[in-house]
Structures are given as structure tokens and as C-alpha cells.
Amino acid sequence: MRSQALDAAFYARPVLAVARDLIGCALTHSGCGGVIVETEAYHDSEAACHAHVGLTARTHVLFATPGRAYVYRSYGIHALLNAVAEPEGVGAAVLIRALEPTHGIDAMRTRRGRDRQEDLCSGPGKLTQALGIDLDQNESDLTLGPVRIAPRAPAQVEPTMVVGPRIGITKAAELPWRFCAAGSRFVSRPWPPGLRATLNGA
DNA sequence: CATGGGATTGACT
DNA sequence: GTCAATCCCATGC
Numbered sequence: 001m002r003s004q005a006l007d008a009a010f011y012a013r014p015v016l017a018v019a020r021d022l023i024g025c026a027l028t029h030s031g032c033g034g035v036i037v038e039t040e041a042y043h044d045s046e047a048a049c050h051a052h053v054g055l056t057a058r059t060h061v062l063f064a065t066p067g068r069a070y071v072y073r074s075y076g077i078h079a080l081l082n083a084v085a086e087p088e089g090v091g092a093a094v095l096i097r098a099l100e101p102t103h104g105i106d107a108m109r110t111r112r113g114r115d116r117q118e119d120l121c122s123g124p125g126k127l128t129q130a131l132g133i134d135l136d137q138n139e140s141d142l143t144l145g146p147v148r149i150a151p152r153a154p155a156q157v158e159p160t161m162v163v164g165p166r167i168g169i170t171k172a173a174e175l176p177w178r179f180c181a182a183g184s185r186f187v188s189r190p191w192p193p194g195l196r197a198t199l200n201g202a
Numbered sequence: 203c204a205t206g207g208g209a210t211t212g213a214c215t
Numbered sequence: 216g217t218c219a220a221t222c223c224c225a226t227g228c
Contacts, residue, residue: 040209048209058224075210076221082209095209125210135223168209188210 005148011066015041015085015092020179022083022094024159026150029131032104034121036096036149037181038188040166042082044091047171051091061139062091069147071128071138078125079134083142083149097124097167097178100186107132123188 099121
């Protein structure tokens with residue numbers, strides 16, 4: 001049986017809840033995919049979010065209907081994938097930072113030019129390369145595909161999470177808006193041991 | 203129209 | 216640990 005894609009109502013909630021709840025969900029594209037193990041939340045109220053500058057050609061999708069993809073080029077090289085969250089009119093999105101690979105692993109190895117499973121999707125630029133996601137998927141609808149996100153299996157408990165500051169930003173760097181599946185070896189980087197706080201699923 | 207700054211990665215000292 | 220690659224786009228003249 002086919003997994004259902006998460007619907008617009010899932011994404012229309014507060015971006016921190018969406019970022020937390022995407023951990024454990026399955027991201028797929030063109031026969032490749034994996035389980036999301038790391039996310040970060042961005043909101044127009046804080047300076048690290050691209051939507052902080054307001055409505056522009058680049059940011060309008062962040063303010064659009066929830067459940068769309070926001071894909072942009074970073075450092076001239078990498079495509080980074082976000083899921084637009086919050087109701088229409090609020091500029092917010094969840095950056096997908098790492099996956100545990102589950103499907104199409106050989107195709108990922110080919111696209112990445114690496115063999116180790118931990119090197120395929122352990123970073124926001126790596127996972128888009130591994131899954132073949134690029135700027136053409138910007139503004140596409142995650143509830144319809146080709147890029148899709150399926151919910152956790154109903155029986156599955158919410159994973160234990162590690163929460164900490166977001167990575168690689170200079171503005172609003174103090175906000176603890178990064179979520180990781182606790183203990184996963186597929187996250188982009190280890191969290192600072194001293195600053196970590198854990199959230200239990202229930 | 204010119205400029206500068208990245209939500210990164212991989213190679214190298 | 217340091218650092219360059221490389222391009223989109225927001226901003227400012």
C-alpha cells in the first residue's frame with residue numbers, strides 16, 4: 001500500500017510544531033527517500049529567515065499556502081529544501097537538514113559519489129543532491145509530488161528529540177529551533193554536548 | 203547596473 | 216583547524 005502524503009492542514013500549524021513533527025516522516029523523490037532525522041524552523045519574525053525582508057520575488061513562496069516546497073541555492077552550489085508552514089500570509093518554513101536513507105540507496109551513491117550510508121543525506125545540501133532535488137522543484141506542492149513527505153506510521157511513537165540552536169547562521173543564532181532524532185548517526189553534525197536538551201515524545 | 207552576502211561542502215594545513 | 220568554490224537575489228548607487 002501507498003503512504004499518504006501529509007496534507008496542507010499539517011503544514012498550516014505553528015512552524016515549531018511542524019519542524020518537530022516532521023522528524024520521523026519519510027521524504028521521497030524519484031524513487032529515492034529516507035526518514036527525516038533533522039530539521040530547523042524559520043519564521044519571518046526573526047532575522048535568520050529569508051522571509052524577514054518581506055515579500056520579494058525570492059520570498060513570496062514562503063508566504064504562500066502551506067505545504068509548498070521552498071528550494072533555494074546556497075553558496076552558489078547547493079539546493080536547500082524547505083517545507084512552507086503556517087497559514088497563508090505568514091512567512092515560515094522548515095529546513096530539511098538530514099535523512100536516514102531507506103530507498104534508492106544505490107542511486108544516491110551514484111549522485112553523491114560516495115559509498116558510506118552516513119555520507120549520503122547527512123546535510124541539507126547533501127540530501128537534495130542524493131535525491132535529485134533542484135531549483136526546478138521550488139514552489140512545487142509537497143502534498144502532490146514529485147517531492148513528497150509521508151507521515152510517520154500511526155503505530156510509531158514520536159521519536160525522542162534533541163533540541164538546540166540552528167547551524168550555520170549569524171542572525172538570531174541563539175534560538176533553539178533545531179530538532180534532531182536523538183542518537184541518529186545520520187544527522188548533519190553532532191550537537192554541543194553541554195547545551196543539549198532532550199524532549200521526550202510523550 | 204555593481205556589489206556583497208550567504209540556512210554548505212569537501213579538500214587541505 | 217582553515218578556506219575556496221560559485222550563483223542567486225536583495226540592496227544601493
